[in-house]
Amino acid sequence: MEPLLAAELRELGVAPVQTDRAGVWFDGELEAGYRACLWSRCASRILLELSRFPASDPQEIYRGVGRIDWSAHLAPEGTLAVDCTAGKSPITHTHFAALKVKDAVADQFREGFGLRPSVDLDRPDLRLHLHLEGEEGTLSLNLAGERLHRRGYRQEGLAAPLKENLAAAILMRAGWPAIAGGGGGLLDPLCGSGTLLIEGALMAAQSPPGWGRGYWGFQGWKGHQPQNWEALLAQAGPLRAAGLERLPPIRGCDADPRAIAAARANAARAGLEGRVHFEQGAFTQMGPQGLPGLVVANPPYGERLGQERELARLYLQLGQVLKERFGGWQAALFAGNAELRLPLRPRRSYTLYNGPLRCRLLVYHLDAAPRQTLPPPPPLTPGGEMLRNRLKKNLRTLGRWARRQGITCYRLYDADLPEYALAVDVYRGDSTWAHVQEYQAPAEVEPAKAASRREEALALLPQVLEIPPAHLYFKLRQRQRGKAQYGKLGEAGLFHQVQEGPCRFLVNFADYLDTGLFLDHRLTRALIGELVKGRCFLNLFGYTGTATVHAALGGATGTTTVDLSRTYLDWAGRNLALNGLERGHELVQADCLEWLGQARREGRRYGLIFLDPPTFSNSKRMEETLDIQRDHGELIQGAVRLLDPEGVLLFSTNNRRFRLDQGALAGLEAEDLSRRTLPEDFARNPRIHQCWRISRQGGA
16 A cells, blocks of 8 residues: 555655655655645554664663653643554564653653653553664654544444555545546445445545544644644635535445444444435345446455355356446456456456455456447548548557657547548547547538548548547537537536546546647646746636646646636546645636736736637627637736736637737737647647747846
8 A cells, every 4th residue: 555655645745755665754844744644545644753763672762762852742741652563673572662662751751740641542642653673763653643544434333344544545546536536426336334435435525534533643742733733624624515515426235234224324424424325235236327437345255164155156246247237337346365256357456455364456447338340341432541541640650659758648630631621639548539520611512522521531430540439529610609619519427537747637528519638738738837836826717727737736836727617617626636636726717807807906926827718708898708819918918917026927829810919018028839839749730729928028
C-alpha cells in the first residue's frame, strides 16, 4: 500500500514524499500532518518525529527520552501511552522498551513538578511511538492517537471484516474514483458488514475519512494548533455535504440477515442512511442499475478443510453472473485464496495484505457484448479507396508521433480529401473511440451524394481503426449561435476517462456537440501548466475545467473557474476530483462579463488568466449577445484589470475570421502565440485557433 499512500499524500499537496517498506515519510508544517490525519484513506498512523537517539540497550533509551523537554508536550497531570515496534534491534522485548520511555517521561515530571502523568491506554493526551531499528531509536508523537482505519462508523462487524484503509486501497486500485467521477455505480454482491460500500460512498462523496472520529492524538498535546485544525474541518464540511447529494448508485447484498443489519447500522453511523442500499438475498438475483460501474467483492477465503469445493462453485457462479449481466462494467475480486479464481481473465493483478495473509486483487474489464464476426465490408468506390489509404497513412504517421509524444487523444483526419469533409478524432483510454464530425456540405453539393460519402466513411472507419462500430460517434458540425452551441444532443450520461500529460479527464462522446476536451488547445493547456507555478489562476468561460486541472497540477496557488453553465461546472468539478484536486479550487456559475466587474470591485487579483470565449454567446450585457470580434477589446481590458502587476493573460479564439484590434488594446503588449500553440495534428488547418499572450506594457 506504500505507493498508494505516497500518491495520496502528493494529491493532498504534501511534498517531498519518500517511500520505504515501513511506510512513507514527508516534511511539512503541522497543518500538513493534520491534513493527512483528516484526509488519508490509506494510512494507518501519522507519526510526528520528535527525536532519534542511540538505543542499543534500555538505558540508552531512557537517556535519549530524558533529553526531551516533556513540559512542552504534556501537562504534569496529563495522561500518556507508549507503543513500541522493532526491526533488527538488539532489544527484542518491545513492551519493556515502552516501559523505559514511560519511566523517562514520568521521572522528568516528578523531578520538575512533583507530579507524574498517569497511563491511559485508550485515549491518552499523548500517545508516543518508539521504533527500534538496528541500534537506533526513533521516538514520535502519534498525531492520530488510534489507528486511522478506525473511522468511527463501524461498531457492527462480522467475522474477519476488512479494515477500512484496506477497503479504500482495494477501491483505489480498482479505479473506483474515476468510475464514480463518471457517474458509474458500485455494487458488492457479497457485502458482509458493508465496509467496501461505505468506503466507496465516502470516496465518491469526497468526504474526509476522518470526519466521524471523536478522538485524535493531538487534541491533548500542548503543541496542538486548534485554529489550523478547525480551518481544515470548515473547508471539508461543505465539500462533504455537496458530495453526498450527488452520489452514484451504491448497492450491496448478502444472504446473511445479520450482515445486512450490521451494514445498515454502520452506514447510518457514517451519515449514509438512505444513500447506500442493502438487500438480503443471493447475489445471483442482482442485476445492474444505472451507468456501467464497478462490481467489487471480498469472497470467503475457505481456509478450513472441506470448503474448497463449495467456494469453487461460488466463484464459478459469480463469474457467470458478471459475464451474463454486467457487460461494460469493471469488476474487482479480493481473493485470499490464490487457488480460487473467477472464470475470467484479469486485466490487472495486485498484491495486498489482509493482516498477515497475502492476498491478490484481480481487476477485470467485462466485455459490453459478445464478440461477433463482422460481415465483409461492401466494395469501396474509388473515392472510398482514397479515403482508406489516407486514413491508414495518417494512422501510421500521426499514430507514431502520438505514441512518441505520449499523446492519447488526437485529430487523425480533418477534411484532408474535400469530398469527405469529416473531422476524425481518436481517443484512447481503456478502449479506443472515434469521434467523427461532418462539416456541413455547401449548398451546391447534392444531398444524396453527400449522404452516400458519409455512409461509406462511417463504415470504413471502424475497419481502419480496428474498433467496434459502437465505439464510433458521429455528429453534424454546423455553425451555431446563441444557446444552440451548448445544446444537449442526448441523455446517455456515459463518460470515459482519458489522459493528457499529467492530467486525467472525463469525456462524453454522445450527449454534446463537443466531447469536453478541445484537442486543439493541448499545447495551450501545457503552456498554462508551465506559466502558472506560484500564481493564482483564473479560467474565464471555463467549460469543463481542463485548463484549470493543468494549472492546479502545475503548481497554481489557487484557481477560479467561471462559466454560466452548471452542467459544465459540475463536469469541471468531476475533472478536478478525478485528479485528486478536491480543495482550493473555486467554481463560479456566472455570466463572465458581469463577473469581471464584480471581481474588480472585490479586489480579486490573478497571476495568470486564460480567456477562451465563444465566438457568439447570449449575455445580459453587450447588447444581449457577445460577439467576440466586436467585443474582444472590452473583454480583454476587463480581464487585464484583474492581473497582478507582472501577470499574464492568455487570450484564445476559434473564430477563423478573427482579427485582433490593436487599437482596443491601449496600454497592453500582445505576443502572437498562434503558431507556438498549434499542435502537429492540427497543422494542416492553421486557422483552427488563434492565441495571444497579453500583459501590461512595461509590466506595470
